[in-house]
Amino acid sequence: MNITKEQVLEALSNVMDPDLGKDLVTLNMIDGVKVDGKNISFEIVLTTPACPLKEVMRKDCEKFLKEKLGDDINMTVTFGSLVTTSRLSGADLIPGVKNIIAIASGKGGVGKSTVTSNLAISLTKAGAKVGIIDADIFGPSVPTMFNCENEKPTVSNLNGKQLIKPIEQYGVKLLSIGFLAPTEGAIVWRGPMATSALKQFISDADWGDLDYMLIDLPPGTSDIHLTLVQTLPVTGAVIVTTPQKVALADARRGFSMFSQGGVDVPILGIVENMAYFTPEELPDSKYYIFGKGGGKALAEEKNVPLLGELPLVQSIRESGDSGHPAALKDGPLADSFMSLAENVASQVAIRNATKDKTKIVEIKEGAGCSV
Secondary structure, eight states: OOOOHHHHHHHHTTOBOTTTOSBTTTTTOEEEEEEETTEEEEEEEESOTTOTTHHHHHHHHHHHHHHHHOTTOEEEEEEEEOOOOOBOTTOOSSTTEEEEEEEEOSSSSSOHHHHHHHHHHHHHHTTOOEEEEEOOTTSOOHHHHTTOTTOOOEEEEETTEEEEEOEEETTEEEEEGGGTSOTTSOOOOOHHHHHHHHHHHHHSBOOOSEEEEEEEOOSSSOHHHHHHHHHSOOOEEEEEEOSSHHHHHHHHHHHHHHHSTTTOOOEEEEEEOSOSBOOTTOTTOOBOTTOSSHHHHHHHHHTOOEEEEOOBOHHHHHHHHHTOOGGGSOSHHHHHHHHHHHHHHHHHHHHHHHSOOBOOOOOOTTOOOOO
């Protein structure tokens, strides 16, 4: 029997994308099918390079091809990626950025910037193009975490417009007020000045093409948060918390800020940072010094995914202070951050496939957002 391309596609139409709930053929994820006797090759085009389900898909493809076309077929599959977006076409601001992800927390001190930095590096290691806007105007920490505190952005001319060129470190594009202010100086700005700086990082910067832009927001809820959702179509928000009760209470307020009517930014999920303490000399031990399961309980309460439980480990702090985030290295810590990146990327793909297009939030003058 001569195997045809049509028979291959028919067999592969039984393979489901576990996240999106449809088969790979219907989702146009199969490309470049070639048949040479019993040798079959094709590419699976993933919705993100940080897909955790590659091996599952590969095994399912082999299973159904052999089931439908014979045990003696030889399958060669490669993986590509085309990151999806939910942005409306023709958007003027940063048109090359596919997904804008707000990283928020209800309170300070929960490791939000550490999570942002390591998430960005993990997505980059997976093959995505990533940028960070450090929107924590009053306490910028991204320059320190990326070991580029003394760098200064340059200005380029693009189509007759002067644009800030982001700093690039470890493959991630970065902009932070920390690049523009004296290292030892206090940044004392009123709300309008802070929001103006954020808008400049958005509209007056040459970001180029990015799969994911992460916005590292200040703690709590403020003008910066409202400016973000009123300026950019935010794909979704990630809420970072720690397990203890006071942090979870503040995380709920951060959650409400994005999910309330009039804003309606999808919550991609919860990250529980400092979930447990593991001493370096006892790598298999876990001590729940801030409580146990708080992030999971909050995720279940709000019916959103728990994206990751990250340990409290001395080397994470040391890596951030030295400007070489833990995700750059190999080992269990880097694996934890890569798992987080895969989960975030999966939730972005699900959001883009199942929810309305992203849009800028319009809040009428005189109307307020209660949090």
